Amino acid sequence: MNTSSTASQCPCCMTAAVLLPSPAYTRCRCCGHRWRLPTEGLGYYETLVARNDLNTPWFKRKMRERVVAVSGLLETGSERVLEIGCAEGELGREIKARCAVTYDGVELSQDRLLAAQQLDTVFSTPASQVQAAPYDLIVSFHVLEHILRPEQEVAAWARLLSGQGRVLVEVPNQAGHPLLASDCNPEHLHQFTPASLALLLARCGFACQALSAGHYESPVYSDSLRLVAHLEPAADQRQQLLLQRFEQRTGGPFLVYGIGGDYLNYIAPLAESLHIRALLDSSAAKWGQRFGKHVVTGYDPQQHANLPVVICSIRFATDIRQHLLSVGIAAQRIIGLDSIYEDA
Known part of the structure; x- marks a missing residue:
């Protein structure tokens, strides 16, 4: 391991300090966050299709758990929901079958064509470019770790959220599995810790309501962080x-x-x-x-x-x-x- 240190700024806690390189990632000594630059071009995700196999046991397992989590945040059952990274729209379809919500999605990949058949509206642009009425709930499962500048993404959520609305965000807990020291997935630009995820949301004007670990995404990402937050009132x-x-x-x-x-x-x-x-x-x-x-x-x-x-x-x-x-x-x-x- 290269032990030489570099000066930079953590994208989550903004600590301007000496940072310790770790394999493929740079690690903040303050909040433990790891990050790196992308290897793929900006249009990479727009070429992808059929990223989920809807019939696998692990997909059904995570979907059942997410339906429970999202439904539990719907107080009236008629809210406006926006899912960042809605993929083929399966979660939204399940929620709409249970509640009379307006359920929109953001999806850059070709899966947005399938999602458009399930959801009310699907945006093919990043959240920062979405112009829509305020949402009561914004959910994002395993998206934030893919985004180069997560603070800009979370700031877009704040703009799209109603004053009393909430966000639910889930990301891998560091490497995402208790037996892995580091995440080698080339698509993942960030490895969040509980501290770095909470600090990132706080920087963008959110107050944390609940933060938990151990949430299941797949066999190799069996340990995920989940944070629920609302906008901090002035x-x-x-x-x-x-x-x-x-x-x-x-x-x-x-x-x-x-x-x-x-x-x-x-x-x-x-x-x-x-x-x-x-x-x-x-x-x-x-x-x-x-x-x-x-x-x-x-x-x-x-x-x-x-x-x-x-x-x-x-x-x-x-x-x-x-x-x-x-x-x-x-x-x-x-x-x-x-x-x-x-x-x-």
């Missing part, structure tokens, strides 16, 4: 969603009870945009402290009657709830901070 979008949760749970103006660390962490940054009427605490030592336009006081049944009360503590929520009940606050007026922040 900071202002996140804040707006959080404010909507407060509004939904409180229904309007409310009181905050328990002014401590959780208040400073989870409510104070939003206080100017919330309908807070008063800050309350049972500790007289906190009375008189000012936070923004509010001064901490004790609970006054006459002044504060009938308003919802948000318990601003996760750890001491049970104790505070019992105290509020003991001073005559009805249970239906008491709202836990956890019920606002927990996933809907």
Whole structure:
């Protein structure tokens, strides 16, 4: 093995560091990603045909598992789905037989002619050139490792995805088989690690929801990575969603009870945009402290009657709830901070 080192930049984590050559690939010392330049021309895939044997046991095995995985991400059954590298359209055919989805595909090889008979629309250009309405789900099985610049491909997915949409991407886990040290497939330009795949998606604006290994593609690629992600909302979008949760749970103006660390962490940054009427605490030592336009006081049944009360503590929520009940606050007026922040 040649131990001389070269300077380059990892296509996944963008580390500009000394990289260690490995057989046929260059390996990033930070995220472990391996990559190399293509040996075939850009039009290579357009000449290929019948890349899958639909009758083999291994093809049927992976197809059954993929149908389950994709179906599990369809919440209404009427979504718009785009499959990157749809081949002959077999997965889309199976999904359309189960759900009333619009199922489109991207396929560069001649298999797109078969896919066009199964799917709603098949694009014969890379995803970066596709112009279509946003998709609710984009799936890609064993495609990304073939693409010279995977960051450009994933960025195209982000453009084609709806705001609430998700992507499911699967690639070989490094060499793709636990007994192989390196992938010698000349079509594969990348060997992903769990870290490099997650970092690549994060670079392109995605937040990882689930990442797992051990997924079956074929006898020689029996260990594949699968990642499900959604677009990372911007900071202002996140804040707006959080404010909507407060509004939904409180229904309007409310009181905050328990002014401590959780208040400073989870409510104070939003206080100017919330309908807070008063800050309350049972500790007289906190009375008189000012936070923004509010001064901490004790609970006054006459002044504060009938308003919802948000318990601003996760750890001491049970104790505070019992105290509020003991001073005559009805249970239906008491709202836990956890019920606002927990996933809907």
